[in-house]
Amino acid sequence: MQRHLYEATTRVRLESFDQDTFSDEMERAWRGCDSTTLVVQAAINLLAGVVSLLAVAAAVVVIHPLLLPALFLATAPSAWAALRAGHLQYQTYLAGTVRRRRLWLLNHLMAVRQPAAELRSYGLRGFLLGQYDRVMTAETAIQLRLARRVTVTTSVGAAIGGVATAAVYLLLGLLLVDGRIPLSAAATGVIAVQAAQRALSTVTFQVDRLYAEGRHFRDYTGFMERADEYLPPPAGDRAPGPFESLSLEGVTLTYPDRDTPAVDGVSLRVRAGQMVAFAGENGSGKSTLAAVVAGLRTPDAGVVRWNGVPTTDLDPELLRARIGVVSQEFYKWPFSAATNIAMGDIDHTPQQPRIEAAATKAVAHDMIVDLPHGYSTMLDRAFAQGQDLSGGQWQRVTAARGFLRDTDLLIMDEPSSALDAPAEAALFDAVRARRGVKTTVLITHRLANIRHADVIYVMHEGRLVEQGTHEDLIAAAGLYATWFRLQKLGYSDD
Numbered sequence: 001m002q003r004h005l006y007e008a009t010t011r012v013r014l015e016s017f018d019q020d021t022f023s024d025e026m027e028r029a030w031r032g033c034d035s036t037t038l039v040v041q042a043a044i045n046l047l048a049g050v051v052s053l054l055a056v057a058a059a060v061v062v063i064h065p066l067l068l069p070a071l072f073l074a075t076a077p078s079a080w081a082a083l084r085a086g087h088l089q090y091q092t093y094l095a096g097t098v099r100r101r102r103l104w105l106l107n108h109l110m111a112v113r114q115p116a117a118e119l120r121s122y123g124l125r126g127f128l129l130g131q132y133d134r135v136m137t138a139e140t141a142i143q144l145r146l147a148r149r150v151t152v153t154t155s156v157g158a159a160i161g162g163v164a165t166a167a168v169y170l171l172l173g174l175l176l177v178d179g180r181i182p183l184s185a186a187a188t189g190v191i192a193v194q195a196a197q198r199a200l201s202t203v204t205f206q207v208d209r210l211y212a213e214g215r216h217f218r219d220y221t222g223f224m225e226r227a228d229e230y231l232p233p234p235a236g237d238r239a240p241g242p243f244e245s246l247s248l249e250g251v252t253l254t255y256p257d258r259d260t261p262a263v264d265g266v267s268l269r270v271r272a273g274q275m276v277a278f279a280g281e282n283g284s285g286k287s288t289l290a291a292v293v294a295g296l297r298t299p300d301a302g303v304v305r306w307n308g309v310p311t312t313d314l315d316p317e318l319l320r321a322r323i324g325v326v327s328q329e330f331y332k333w334p335f336s337a338a339t340n341i342a343m344g345d346i347d348h349t350p351q352q353p354r355i356e357a358a359a360t361k362a363v364a365h366d367m368i369v370d371l372p373h374g375y376s377t378m379l380d381r382a383f384a385q386g387q388d389l390s391g392g393q394w395q396r397v398t399a400a401r402g403f404l405r406d407t408d409l410l411i412m413d414e415p416s417s418a419l420d421a422p423a424e425a426a427l428f429d430a431v432r433a434r435r436g437v438k439t440t441v442l443i444t445h446r447l448a449n450i451r452h453a454d455v456i457y458v459m460h461e462g463r464l465v466e467q468g469t470h471e472d473l474i475a476a477a478g479l480y481a482t483w484f485r486l487q488k489l490g491y492s493d494d
Helices: 002-009 014-018 020-063 067-095 097-111 116-121 125-177 183-230 286-293 316-320 337-345 352-361 365-369 391-405 421-432 470-476 479-489
Strands: 245-253 263-271 275-280 301-306 323-326 409-413 439-443 455-460 463-468
Touching: 002 020, 002 183, 014 020, 020 067, 020 097, 020 183, 067 125, 067 183, 097 125, 116 125, 125 183, 245 286, 263 286, 263 301, 263 439, 263 455, 263 463, 275 286, 286 409, 286 439, 323 391, 337 352, 337 391, 352 365, 352 391, 365 391, 391 409, 391 421, 455 470, 455 479, 463 470, 463 479, 470 479
Parallel strands: 275 439, 275 455, 323 409, 409 439
Antiparallel strands: 245 263, 245 301, 455 463
């Protein structure tokens, strides 16, 4: 079940994770995975209970036919109360999805290694515990309110059921006094009534359990059915040829919770062998534009073309195989250094020389060799003999992953933001060596690193406002020239 769930979550569009409804449904679907076994167990136990109930019912009918409807009427209030309580519990669970996610997040922040240093540096212990107390107080109040409602419901059901059971015993007594059943049958009837109540209670409990777990299981199946809504649109089956050009025509993309587009009507062209750069302030749309170029996000409007063919007509897997991405928001995969790099070309089994060559381009080889177990070192201290890397070291490993892929088009989003000066210079030497052979798209704030780009596209508030070579943009005296001058002042005594 979980395998099927993960098959769905790894196929959906990247923008699905930007929607809180998707996260809520996915959280409930995870709970539904656990219900599969419980539903089967409840169904088996229910069947056994029904068989026992039928056997006792047959015995009660033999004693006197009136006892059977009376017995069912006596147990109906308790059955109703149990089912009603199950419904209340599920509705409370359904309404608490966001709280559970919030509690999970706070548990994660206070109990795992990654935020531990910053938590202590900023004295966040009290703040996070306060956040936890507020959410837990609300959760506790809701659970207490639920407990009161369930208690009232089950108490009312038990009280009515008790009165009804007394009426059944009274009926037995009247039948005995009236001479309709002998004393031995009346005694047998008392035992049968008690057995029937136990059997019916078992059936009621299993029905309630089957109902509750069935609702959770339905959350899972419902998510799997709705997952189709989050899948990428039907794609073409044409194979993309070797990279010649990529063009964007009026591309617009707006995030679900935003009123203004992150990318607004952008048109540009990247040709084979070029080194192209996207420059702009924070939040100007550079990374979003790079995600569109990489095929990770689907624009709301406009067309992306590979060699003049709309990417929607191309096989997405084959197209993605021709594009490499070094992301600004990289993940620190808890695997060995070699595996971390080899993941850049997961469809093949890179040999060690190729892994080391990619690491050398990214200025990561010497750093990895110095680790206790070299390329076999686990990059996570949660594992035995695992090691930590600094931000800059992780960035080198991530860049090595991109170089290993050796694709027609390599997109590098802030690849040197955490690197020291020698490592940054060596990295960009490797990037510039691709010019004329492979195509590179660079996103960076450090404008000195893109001076030699063939074309620089300047983004501002989601729009493409300037483009040209470094010399063209300096001469234009626009935003790019202003930013370059400000950065240059940091290295000048004037």
